[in-house]
Amino acid sequence: MKNYDIVIIGGGPAGLAAAVSAKENGIESILILERDKELGGILNQCIHNGFGLHTFKEELTGPEYAGRFIEQVNELQIEYKLHTMVMDIRADKVITAMNREEGLFEIQAKAVILAMGCRERPRGALNIPGYRPAGIFSAGTAQRLVNMEGYLPGREVVILGSGDIGLIMARRMTLEGAKVKVVAELMPYSGGLKRNIVQCLDDYGIPLKLSHTVVDIQGKERLEGVTLAEVDGKGKPISGTEEFYSCDTLLLSVGLIPENELSGGMGVELNPVTSGPRVNESLETNIEGVFACGNVLHVHDLVDFVSEEAKAAGKNAAMYVKSEGITDRPASDKGKKPCVRLKATDGVRYTVPETIHVDRMADTLTVRFRVGGVYQNCFISAYFDDERVIHKKRPVVAPGEMEEIKLTKEQLEKYPDLEMITVKIEEA
Amino acid sequence: MEERNLICINCPMGCALAVTMNGTEVVKVSGNTCKRGDIYARKEVTNPTRIVTSTIRVTGGDESMVSVKTKEDIPKGKIMDCVKALKEVTLNAPVCIGEVILENVADTGTDIVATKNVRAV
Ligand SMILES: Cc1cc2nc3c(=O)[nH]c(=O)nc-3n(C[C@H](O)[C@H](O)[C@H](O)COP(=O)(O)OP(=O)(O)OC[C@H]3O[C@@H](n4cnc5c(N)ncnc54)[C@H](O)[C@@H]3O)c2cc1C
Ligand code: SF4
Numbered sequence: 001m002k003n004y005d006i007v008i009i010g011g012g013p014a015g016l017a018a019a020v021s022a023k024e025n026g027i028e029s030i031l032i033l034e035r036d037k038e039l040g041g042i043l044n045q046c047i048h049n050g051f052g053l054h055t056f057k058e059e060l061t062g063p064e065y066a067g068r069f070i071e072q073v074n075e076l077q078i079e080y081k082l083h084t085m086v087m088d089i090r091a092d093k094v095i096t097a098m099n100r101e102e103g104l105f106e107i108q109a110k111a112v113i114l115a116m117g118c119r120e121r122p123r124g125a126l127n128i129p130g131y132r133p134a135g136i137f138s139a140g141t142a143q144r145l146v147n148m149e150g151y152l153p154g155r156e157v158v159i160l161g162s163g164d165i166g167l168i169m170a171r172r173m174t175l176e177g178a179k180v181k182v183v184a185e186l187m188p189y190s191g192g193l194k195r196n197i198v199q200c201l202d203d204y205g206i207p208l209k210l211s212h213t214v215v216d217i218q219g220k221e222r223l224e225g226v227t228l229a230e231v232d233g234k235g236k237p238i239s240g241t242e243e244f245y246s247c248d249t250l251l252l253s254v255g256l257i258p259e260n261e262l263s264g265g266m267g268v269e270l271n272p273v274t275s276g277p278r279v280n281e282s283l284e285t286n287i288e289g290v291f292a293c294g295n296v297l298h299v300h301d302l303v304d305f306v307s308e309e310a311k312a313a314g315k316n317a318a319m320y321v322k323s324e325g326i327t328d329r330p331a332s333d334k335g336k337k338p339c340v341r342l343k344a345t346d347g348v349r350y351t352v353p354e355t356i357h358v359d360r361m362a363d364t365l366t367v368r369f370r371v372g373g374v375y376q377n378c379f380i381s382a383y384f385d386d387e388r389v390i391h392k393k394r395p396v397v398a399p400g401e402m403e404e405i406k407l408t409k410e411q412l413e414k415y416p417d418l419e420m421i422t423v424k425i426e427e428a
Numbered sequence: 429m430e431e432r433n434l435i436c437i438n439c440p441m442g443c444a445l446a447v448t449m450n451g452t453e454v455v456k457v458s459g460n461t462c463k464r465g466d467i468y469a470r471k472e473v474t475n476p477t478r479i480v481t482s483t484i485r486v487t488g489g490d491e492s493m494v495s496v497k498t499k500e501d502i503p504k505g506k507i508m509d510c511v512k513a514l515k516e517v518t519l520n521a522p523v524c525i526g527e528v529i530l531e532n533v534a535d536t537g538t539d540i541v542a543t544k545n546v547r548a549v
Binding site: 044047048049050053059060061062063064067146147148149150175176193194195197198199203301302395401 | 434442444478504544
């Protein structure tokens with residue numbers, strides 16, 4: 001069996017940034033395993049611009065952003081295998097993978113970084129009655145068809161769900177000559193970034209219908225149209241508001257879920273809110289030496305934050321490997337005093353990380369989270385036990401945009417008996 | 429005096445901007461967090477521009493399409509002409525990131541550049 005210090009599962013932006021960071025932190029023996037025919041992950045199909053403003057101080061397209069990291073991986077001579085599907089990971093860090101040249105093979109790792117990204121919610125999960133004619137696609141599949149295969153799936157389009165991929169595809173299909181008639185969103189707010197509503201819908205006069213859903217699908221062989229209706233506060237269609245739209249294509253942009261079959265299989269504990277692993281300040285899961293970053297951990301809308309998170313995971317994995325053999329391993333929970341727990345409440349749905357070992361944390365730690373609704377003129381607050389320490393005014397927060405607070409080690413060291421940090425939304 | 433409300437599209441913060449206008453003249457921009465928001469607001473109310481991204485067919489490469497963009501932002505009114513011009517182009521692999529594919533697309537003074545590498549096979 002081959003041995004590596006760090007094995008990274010997934011060669012998307014998270015896996016690439018983690019690999020670069022591990023190498024820069026002194027690890028030589030690194031392997032990236034990627035099932036696709038190229039590195040870069042989902043960015044290869046995101047041909048629009050708007051990536052990398054934070055990381056590179058310029059606005060890049062998805063493939064350009066991925067290209068920057070692929071270049072670094074090549075310059076640093078980090079080993080990777082393409083067309084290689086990871087089938088199983090055991091808690092003792094034995095990885096089973098498969099490709100055409102080597103068949104089924106095993107690798108022993110000292111540390112594992114999970115970077116498998118996310119996938120789209122399947123359409124089966126949608127409660128749309130009627131037949132399932134041809135012409136219904138997930139927005140991500142349509143993105144792949146148009147951008148990578150050069151195939152336009154239809155001419156008259158209705159989009160259900162206002163997540164970023166759906167918005168981006170509304171513009172993309174319009175530019176390719178299709179008529180996008182409407183974007184319908186079940187919730188009373190959009191799930192996507194405001195800038196995408198402006199430059200993908202408003203620019204092309206595509207209406208966005210909030211609090212609307214598809215109640216009927218027409219067509220047996222091929223889609224002929226859909227009926228939209230307004231929904232009430234509980235998400236139930238209001239009768240009398242139905243409206244028919246003829247179309248040959250329906251795109252579903254109804255959200256993403258982290259790809260965690262492998263993690264679950266090896267005993268990594270998952271958070272039911274994010275569907276991603278529960279992690280500590282080092283982005284380490286409940287299994288020592290197993291780290292997670294990127295969309296597998298929680299769904300990000302901004303790849304810059306994915307890279308930032310992955311950089312930390314790569315560094316922490318490197319530290320973990322380097323401390324091997326030291327009994328009082330800084331990266332180990334054993335014999336350490338209990339950690340500080342983070343609690344998400346009052347509008348805050350979850351936090352990443354969920355626990356902090358103050359002695360192990362970096363000088364500043366970014367805590368990322370999402371909120372459950374739209375709040376105007378509110379405060380993001382953090383209570384250290386009962387004392388309010390952070391109180392940040394925000395003109396508006398929404399579920400479509402990830403929020404963060406920064407904690408410093410210095411700040412936490414002032415509270416030696418701290419047990420719990422509560423993160424919440426407070427209305428002004 | 430007239431006030432126009434915009435959303436800055438330059439970064440994901442999406443700041444809500446208020447532009448005070450006197451006829452066609454911009455008097456004041458507020459609501460922006462950084463300088464880019466001010467520049468965007470002034471442009472958006474006078475001559476709105478966008479970066480355009482699309483794809484072009486490639487033959488003889490390891491991909492059948494290559495992604496491209498306008499090197500700079502072009503006037504909004506020229507977007508469709510730009511996309512139309514791209515439809516008439518087919519490239520031969522290899523194509524390199526940053527390579528100029530089409531000069532002065534649709535008379536905008538801006539070039540189309542590739543945003544992905546396609547290897548010849
Ligand atoms: C369809 C879709 C479209 C998106 N469009 C946009 C967009 O337009 N704009 C935007 O800002 N963000 C978009 N995102 C979000 C975007 O995915 C993230 O910003 C970023 O790409 C996440 O990086 P990642 O490395 O965590 O995941 P990914 O980019 O998904 O990379 C994960 C990699 O892991 C590999 N992998 C998974 N399982 C295995 C396995 N078992 N064995 C081997 N390899 C494996 C995958 O093949 C993939 O290459 C989109 C996401 C999806 C799913
Ligand atoms: S004003 Fe600056 S910070 Fe605000 S959205 Fe525009 S570019 Fe981003």
